Amino acid sequence: MPAVPIAAPTIEPGLQPGPDSGLRSVEPSYGGPVRVAFVGKGGAGKSSIAGVFARLLARDGAQVLALDSDPMPGLAYSLGVPNRETGIPAEAVEEYEDDSGRRRHRLRAGLDAGAAIEQYSTVSPDGVRLLQLGKTRGVKGENSLSHQGYQAILDALQKQRSTEPDSTGSLADWAVVGDLPGGTRQPFFGWGRFARTILVVVEPTPASLLSGRRLARLAEKASAPHVVAIANKTREEADADLVQARTGLQVIGEVPFDPAQREADRRGVALLDLDSDSPMVAAVTALVSTLAAKEPVR
Numbered sequence: 623m624p625a626v627p628i629a630a631p632t633i634e635p636g637l638q639p640g641p642d643s644g645l646r647s648v649e650p651s652y653g654g655p656v657r658v659a660f661v662g663k664g665g666a667g668k669s670s671i672a673g674v675f676a677r678l679l680a681r682d683g684a685q686v687l688a689l690d691s692d693p694m695p696g697l698a699y700s701l702g703v704p705n706r707e708t709g710i711p712a713e714a715v716e717e718y719e720d721d722s723g724r725r726r727h728r729l730r731a732g733l734d735a736g737a738a739i740e741q742y743s744t745v746s747p748d749g750v751r752l753l754q755l756g757k758t759r760g761v762k763g764e765n766s767l768s769h770q771g772y773q774a775i776l777d778a779l780q781k782q783r784s785t786e787p788d789s790t791g792s793l794a795d796w797a798v799v800g801d802l803p804g805g806t807r808q809p810f811f812g813w814g815r816f817a818r819t820i821l822v823v824v825e826p827t828p829a830s831l832l833s834g835r836r837l838a839r840l841a842e843k844a845s846a847p848h849v850v851a852i853a854n855k856t857r858e859e860a861d862a863d864l865v866q867a868r869t870g871l872q873v874i875g876e877v878p879f880d881p882a883q884r885e886a887d888r889r890g891v892a893l894l895d896l897d898s899d900s901p902m903v904a905a906v907t908a909l910v911s912t913l914a915a916k917e918p919v920r
């Protein structure tokens with residue numbers, strides 16, 4: 623497979639974070655497949671961008687796992703997957719006692735995380751594998767085991783995150799694209815723990831900018847990995863600069879407001895299957911190039 627070049631982010635020199643700005647490094651530090659989590663305020667565009675991103679990454683040759691950590695469906699639509707009910711089934715999970723006698727859960731004996739991904743994910747267009755957290759736990763804890771199984775996969779990906787790119791193991795080759803529920807706390811302490819890069823999706827609106835700023839501050843406290851912003855639904859040239867200035871995060875991608883995305887949403891189809899030449903697809907293509915690994919990723 624051809625290597626995907628890393629394009630230099632298009633940032634105004636004046637807006638580059640300086641040494642004392644308190645911002646995180648702008649350099650991608652990949653040695654392995656891309657591992658990203660999309661976060662941001664509700665409705666910012668996380669699922670829409672993540673779906674296109676995952677499929678384009680797969681078209682570039684990556685073996686892509688798309689993780690939908692939101693109990694409300696979103697990513698399945700933007701990927702164009704007919705099956706919206708995939709998750710880790712209860713029978714894949716077992717309870718055990720740890721050394722201190724606490725009840726814990728893990729994938730059942732003989733089932734490692736890589737095998738669970740293969741077995742329980744849904745194959746989406748372009749070969750992306752979709753794994754969903756599934757429905758909310760319910761008052762009686764109905765889906766609890768299923769959620770524990772999902773967490774076990776996140777744990778395994780997190781452990782593997784820091785290992786060398788050439789490490790063996792069934793997870794090493796997976797690129798991961800996570801779609802996280804809207805909100806602030808979970809991205810850095812919970813659902814986003816597998817990611818090397820957290821992508822904060824921000825609209826150029828006052829509420830979204832404020833959310834982006836809060837997420838950026840939390841990221842500093844949480845010592846999260848590389849955290850950057852994507853300006854979404856931009857309509858004017860100054861919009862991306864506004865996002866960068868207000869959030870304090872480096873904007874590594876700009877996605878214009880695209881009526882084709884709205885139409886795809888209305889029809890319940892993936893944007894890539896409706897109009898693959900649309901401005902949003904072009905913008906996400908550039909984003910994939912920016913983030914993709916230096917080395918071929920299968």
Ligand SMILES: Nc1ncnc2c1ncn2[C@@H]1O[C@H](COP(=O)(O)OP(=O)(O)OP(=O)(O)O)[C@@H](O)[C@H]1O
Nearest residue numbers: 664665666667668669670804855878879880883887
């Ligand atoms: N670049 C864009 N141009 C036009 N419409 C867009 C764009 N990005 C997203 N949208 C639209 O914005 C709405 C919200 O998008 P999406 O569902 O992806 O947001 P989200 O961040 O995943 O929301 P939630 O937090 O509710 O899961 C949808 O109607 C979607 O079609």
Ligand SMILES: [Mg+2]
Nearest residue numbers: 668669692696
């Ligand atoms: Mg969503």
